[in-house]
Amino acid sequence: MANKHRGEIDAEIGGKRRTLVLTLGALAELEAALQAGDLVALAERFGSGRLSARDLIRIIGAGLRGAGEAVSDDEVAAMSVDGGAAGYVRIAAELIAASFEDRAR
Secondary structure, eight states: OOOGGGTOEEEEETTEEEEEOOOHHHHHHHHHHTTOSSHHHHHHHHHTTOOOHHHHHHHHHHHHHHTTOOOOHHHHHHOOOTTTHHHHHHHHHHHHHHHHOOTTO
């Protein structure tokens, strides 16, 4: 079960309930993959609302790897989710919100 205080979420991906989290290592992976210079640039890219299908694969893959799953982006690309493309967007948005949301308030 996901621990919201650690920025974890649960999602059904590939017919299996999985936990995702963007650890510092996962965020560094995304900075490199998305050619963002730092966390601010990464957050701005996420906030733009303009993410490609490849971006969604990278975000979800990084979240799965951050939670300890040994899965490649190619494997993530082959996984299905309920709702099709909208389902992938929902999962990525929920993961990003859980990672960047200020829970101290």
